[in-house]
Amino acid sequence: MTLSHETVNVDGWLEAVDRLANGSLTLLGLWADPPGVKMATLDEAIGDISIITYITRHNQYPTVGVKHPPAIRLERAIRDLHKLDAIGASDTRPWLKHPDGVYEFLAAEGEALHQISVGPVHAGIIEPGHFRFTANGEFLVRLEQRLGYVHKGIEAMMADAPLDKATKLAARTSGDSTVAYGFAFALAAEMALKIAAPPRAIYLRALMAELERLANHFGDIGAICNDASFSLMHAQCGILRELTLRAAEACFGHRLMMDLIVPGGVARDIAGDGATQLRTLLTEVRRVFPHLTALYDNTASLQDRTVTTGIVKPEYARQFGAGGYVGRASGRDFDARRQPGYAPYDRLTFDVPLLTAGDVNARVWIRIREVEQSLGLIEQIIGSLPDGAIETELQAAGAGEGFAMTEAFRGDVLVWLRLDDNGRVARCHLRDASWFQWPLLETAVEGNIVADFPLCNKSFNCSYAGHDA
Numbered sequence: 001m002t003l004s005h006e007t008v009n010v011d012g013w014l015e016a017v018d019r020l021a022n023g024s025l026t027l028l029g030l031w032a033d034p035p036g037v038k039m040a041t042l043d044e045a046i047g048d049i050s051i052i053t054y055i056t057r058h059n060q061y062p063t064v065g066v067k068h069p070p071a072i073r074l075e076r077a078i079r080d081l082h083k084l085d086a087i088g089a090s091d092t093r094p095w096l097k098h099p100d101g102v103y104e105f106l107a108a109e110g111e112a113l114h115q116i117s118v119g120p121v122h123a124g125i126i127e128p129g130h131f132r133f134t135a136n137g138e139f140l141v142r143l144e145q146r147l148g149y150v151h152k153g154i155e156a157m158m159a160d161a162p163l164d165k166a167t168k169l170a171a172r173t174s175g176d177s178t179v180a181y182g183f184a185f186a187l188a189a190e191m192a193l194k195i196a197a198p199p200r201a202i203y204l205r206a207l208m209a210e211l212e213r214l215a216n217h218f219g220d221i222g223a224i225c226n227d228a229s230f231s232l233m234h235a236q237c238g239i240l241r242e243l244t245l246r247a248a249e250a251c252f253g254h255r256l257m258m259d260l261i262v263p264g265g266v267a268r269d270i271a272g273d274g275a276t277q278l279r280t281l282l283t284e285v286r287r288v289f290p291h292l293t294a295l296y297d298n299t300a301s302l303q304d305r306t307v308t309t310g311i312v313k314p315e316y317a318r319q320f321g322a323g324g325y326v327g328r329a330s331g332r333d334f335d336a337r338r339q340p341g342y343a344p345y346d347r348l349t350f351d352v353p354l355l356t357a358g359d360v361n362a363r364v365w366i367r368i369r370e371v372e373q374s375l376g377l378i379e380q381i382i383g384s385l386p387d388g389a390i391e392t393e394l395q396a397a398g399a400g401e402g403f404a405m406t407e408a409f410r411g412d413v414l415v416w417l418r419l420d421d422n423g424r425v426a427r428c429h430l431r432d433a434s435w436f437q438w439p440l441l442e443t444a445v446e447g448n449i450v451a452d453f454p455l456c457n458k459s460f461n462c463s464y465a466g467h468d469a
Contacts, residue, residue: 127464174466180408182261189263192400201265265391310456323411330358432466
């Protein structure tokens with residue numbers, strides 16, 4: 001993988017937009033670094049990443065979203081947060097900011113249509129988001145989301161922050177992916193500082209990341225089944241999730257492993273009996289999980305709810321660069337651990353499961369196969385964990401720029417940052433996989449019945465907090 005940076009004129013910017021539109025490039029991110037706007041793209045054929053910068057004129061830049069719809073929400077967020085306008089944008093409604101007045105949802109035309117409003121306050125412990133359904137009887141013909149209710153201003157809080165404070169902010173972008181965000185931020189900071197973490201720290205980071213993946217996949221598999229009224233799977237997967245979180249706490253002193261990955265390495269080594277704790281966990285999961293998988297596969301009433309429900313077409317997954325189980329269930333063969341890739345995964349053996357059906361069932365099976373792969377990765381890591389230091393001392397640093405992607409349980413996390421002459425964060429951008437998954441949920445529910453929306457939604461399990469950061 002090569003990473004290139006370039007400042008372009010309007011022709012260079014529009015050339016990149018055209019390549020996004022014709023599918024020869026994949027959009028990784030679009031963000032503001034005033035007075036400029038930056039766009040990161042991936043050439044999947046060769047694995048190269050390019051970051052281009054366009055210096056705005058009169059606070060304006062040529063729209064990307066008109067030709068490439070995945071950029072529309074990103075442009076709206078840039079307008080809200082930085083007052084930079086996309087010239088010719090197809091949608092100029094506010095996105096993260098919620099001003100007083102009526103929000104104009106998109107109209108749907110046809111006979112016998114009615115609307116159903118859900119949220120932003122939901123039953124149970126769940127983040128806020130508004131869903132506006134248009135239905136014909138029980139059949140959904142349109143879903144439009146309105147998010148931004150949990151916008152925390154993390155990027156603004158990072159401005160002029162010392163690296164240790166910024167690291168903690170990054171780790172709180174989306175709590176269920178705190179390891180993945182900490183990992184990506186540390187890699188980006190290390191690129192900017194021109195340092196590398198010690199080998200032992202690199203392996204410990206991956207160990208934490210795979211434990212985080214396991215815990216979340218167990219939780220998701222159970223919750224999806226629960227939304228299909230199969231509570232037994234929910235209970236049994238909940239036990240496996242709890243065992244994983246307890247193992248994480250026993251190894252690293254924190255159930256979610258928050259604030260343990262830092263620029264230069266890790267803040268805490270694995271406990272002396274950590275390897276034993278993990279081998280016990282692996283044994284128990286391998287004893288129980290195959291029976292749960294068989295139970296899921298052989299329960300006809302459950303299959304009736306998940307098979308052919310909430311289909312994401314492969315061409316949409318490709319167009320939106322959907323990562324994680326959403327993309328891989330619809331045939332997009334992408335995993336940031338492999339491409340662009342980062343240590344120590346280049347020294348570990350694992351498969352990236354892939355399906356093409358694109359329905360709820362496929363997204364469950366991708367999770368199941370990823371659980372199996374994570375078990376193998378954890379076993380490899382604890383069997384080859386290097387000795388030595390766990391942190392490289394940070395030297396006094398000047399200005400620098402860094403970029404990194406890591407694979408969270410729901411997909412790729414992107415972090416770009418720029419340090420000033422004093423080594424403080426001048427600007428940082430964090431992008432959750434959910435930015436490119438939420439729009440696909442809108443397409444997936446079309447033609448399904450209203451009662452299947454919770455099932456579709458849970459099979460995506462997009463992050464509100466990560467999206468609204």
